[in-house]
Each structure stands twice: as C-alpha cells, then as structure tokens.
Amino acid sequence: MAVLELDDLSKSYGAVRALRSTSFQVRAGEIFGFVGSNGAGKTTTMRITLGVLTPDTGEVRWAGRPIDHATRSRIGYMPEERGLYPKMKVGEQLTYLARLHGLGAAQARSSMERWTETLGVDGRRDDEVQKLSLGNQQRVQLAAALVHEPDILVLDEPFSGLDPVAVDVMSGVLRDRARAGVPVIFSSHQLELVEAISDRVGIIKDGSMVAVGGIDELRQVGAPRWAVTTAVTTPVTTAGDDDTAWVSDLPGVRAVGSEQVRRAGGAATRVEFETTHEGSEQAVLARATSRGRVEHFGRVTPTLTELYRDVVSAEGSDDSPDDTDGDEATTEVTS
Numbered sequence: 001m002a003v004l005e006l007d008d009l010s011k012s013y014g015a016v017r018a019l020r021s022t023s024f025q026v027r028a029g030e031i032f033g034f035v036g037s038n039g040a041g042k043t044t045t046m047r048i049t050l051g052v053l054t055p056d057t058g059e060v061r062w063a064g065r066p067i068d069h070a071t072r073s074r075i076g077y078m079p080e081e082r083g084l085y086p087k088m089k090v091g092e093q094l095t096y097l098a099r100l101h102g103l104g105a106a107q108a109r110s111s112m113e114r115w116t117e118t119l120g121v122d123g124r125r126d127d128e129v130q131k132l133s134l135g136n137q138q139r140v141q142l143a144a145a146l147v148h149e150p151d152i153l154v155l156d157e158p159f160s161g162l163d164p165v166a167v168d169v170m171s172g173v174l175r176d177r178a179r180a181g182v183p184v185i186f187s188s189h190q191l192e193l194v195e196a197i198s199d200r201v202g203i204i205k206d207g208s209m210v211a212v213g214g215i216d217e218l219r220q221v222g223a224p225r226w227a228v229t230t231a232v233t234t235p236v237t238t239a240g241d242d243d244t245a246w247v248s249d250l251p252g253v254r255a256v257g258s259e260q261v262r263r264a265g266g267a268a269t270r271v272e273f274e275t276t277h278e279g280s281e282q283a284v285l286a287r288a289t290s291r292g293r294v295e296h297f298g299r300v301t302p303t304l305t306e307l308y309r310d311v312v313s314a315e316g317s318d319d320s321p322d323d324t325d326g327d328e329a330t331t332e333v334t335s
C-alpha cells in the first residue's frame with residue numbers, strides 16, 4: 001500500500017526552529033488529523049510536503065520515492081492563506097486550475113461540474129469568487145484542491161469558519177476521497193471534529209511530533225483512568241472539598257479529581273483516579289462499597305481534547321525559538 005512518508009524533517013526560519021526532526025506517515029486511504037498549538041509547525045510541514053518549502057534536513061517520499069515535480073502535481077493542496085483569484089468566476093477558475101494540472105478541456109469542465117455540485121456551490125459557477133460568503137469561498141477552495149483528481153490531499157485548516165452543514169459536506173468529501181484510496185492529511189484546531197473523522201492523529205508541539213497513532217491507541221498510552229461514583233448519606237461539606245483521600249492512600253492509585261453532586265435526599269461523590277498497578281482499581285471498588293452505595297464504577301475514556309492537553313502540557317515544554325536541546329520523544333503507536 002502506498003504511503004506518504006515524512007522523514008526527519010527539520011526547518012528553521014532564522015533563529016526560529018519551526019520543525020525538529022519531525023517524522024510520520026500517512027497511508028493510502030487514511031484520514032490523518034494533524035493538530036498542535038498555533039506556531040507548532042503544521043503549515044511548515046504541509047508546505048514542505050507540497051514542495052513550496054525546502055527542509056533543512058529530511059525528505060518526503062510517496063510510495064517509497066522522494067517526491068518530485070510529477071508527484072507534486074498529483075497533490076491537492078488547500079493552503080491556509082487560501083489562494084483563489086477573487087475577480088475570476090468560480091466555474092472558470094476551477095476549470096482553469098484543472099487544465100493547469102494537465103486535464104483536457106472536456107475533462108476539466110466535467111470535473112469542475114462534479115465538484116461544484118458535490119460541494120453545493122454549483123449555483124455560484126458564474127459568480128466572481130469575491131462575491132461569495134467566506135464559507136462558500138472555502139467550499140470553492142476545496143473544489144480547487146480536488147478538481148484535478150489528486151492522488152494525495154493536503155488541507156490546511158479546511159474546516160475553519162464553516163457552518164455545521166458545510167462541515168458535514170467537507171467531512172463527507174474527505175471520507176469519500178479516503179475510501180477511494182487517497183491519503184488525506186488535514187490540520188485543525190477543532191479537536192472534536194478531528195476525533196470524529198480521523199483514522200489516525202498526530203500531535204505536534206514546538207516542531208516535534210509528541211504523539212502519533214489511532215485515537216483508541218493513544219488512549220492506551222499512560223496510566224488507565226477510572227471513575228467511581230458513590231452515594232453518600234452524610235451531608236457533603238463545602239463544594240470543592242477534597243474528598244479523594246480515601247482513594248489516594250491505596251497503593252498503586254492516584255486520585256486526579258473529585259466532584260460532589262448534591263440532590264434531594266443526599267449527595268454523591270464522583271472520584272476520578274489513575275492506576276499504576278494492574279488490578280489496584282479493585283481495591284478502590286472494595287473501599288467504595290464499604291463507604292456507601294456504588295452508583296457507577298468504570299474506565300474513563302479520554303477525549304482527544306484531554307489527550308491533547310495531557311501531551312501538550314507535559315513537562316519539557318520549551319517555547320524559546322532558539323532552543324537547541326534535543327528532540328522530545330514521540331509517542332508512536334502503530335497498528
């Protein structure tokens with residue numbers, strides 16, 4: 001299966017180290033969500049993939065071979081800064097872009113028709129791009145990335161500013177392209193959306209990949225997290241009081257937070273904890289049972305937002321641009 005390989009990419013802009021030995025892969029037919037804080041290095045990575053920026057070290061390969069001019073023309077790219085001609089009509093512009101990528105006149109026209117229909121802007125073909133709303137301009141921008149039927153899709157924040165219907169349309173198109181065997185890489189700050197549509201996710205921080213893998217796989221990294229909710233008959237004191245000591249003093253257990261819920265006829269306490277030894281959650285359950293009626297006990301599945309916060313706020317953060325220390329370890333989970 002063809003794989004897009006980004007191998008050991010480094011890039012500095014003067015004193016700013018934008019990428020530090022960044023490596024990851026995107027397989028054919030896979031949607032890869034690329035996330036990271038502002039300035040983490042996503043756009044730089046995408047521009048290098050497209051070949052508009054040259055890395056200081058490393059290379060990008062497609063199907064085992066370094067990306068050359070011919071392969072580059074097979075990439076559909078949606079740049080963050082967008083790049084349509086505002087005064088050109090939608091239909092003309094898309095047909096023109098398809099022809100630039102080598103499609104014949106009839107093929108370019110039918111591809112333009114197909115993508116404007118799929119993306120719901122077929123009624124705007126004769127309008128200048130600048131007359132469209134920002135969301136519709138973005139749909140046209142995606143059509144521009146797709147109109148030459150690319151083998152690889154690289155999309156820089158394609159969802160930013162879209163309404164929920166447009167998000168659904170865009171997600172559907174990405175899924176459809178992936179099903180057709182295209183590797184799709186997209187960046188986004190909308191982590192719930194990334195979680196919903198990505199097959200794999202990469203988290204970049206200060207130019208280094210700090211986690212790469214399927215979301216379920218990334219969830220397995222780190223200590224398992226649990227929650228226990230116990231009904232308590234004794235009145236709960238001030239909300240926010242620490243009620244985790246009964247959990248924390250058990251071996252192999254670390255309480256990470258608690259919550260108290262008042263309600264008619266009593267209250268309940270929910271404590272979240274991590275286990276560092278297999279089976280130590282059973283000791284928590286036994287103790288909870290001795291304290292009151294256990295209403296709920298189970299594993300907590302972190303969301304991508306929680307995973308992201310964990311890895312991005314992990315120790316070792318250094319935002320100084322001229323930092324020259326070593327690279328951070330990547331949590332690589334491959335399936």
Ligand SMILES: Nc1ncnc2c1ncn2[C@@H]1O[C@H](COP(=O)(O)OP(=O)(O)OP(=O)(O)O)[C@@H](O)[C@H]1O
Nearest residue numbers: 013016017018036037038039040041042043044045
């Ligand atoms: N042309 C440039 N000249 C100098 N510095 C640059 C240039 N382009 C990017 N940078 C710097 O490189 C770092 C990485 O920027 P990049 O645009 O790749 O981040 P990003 O993850 O895409 O951010 P965002 O989420 O804000 O779009 C940042 O510190 C940025 O300021």
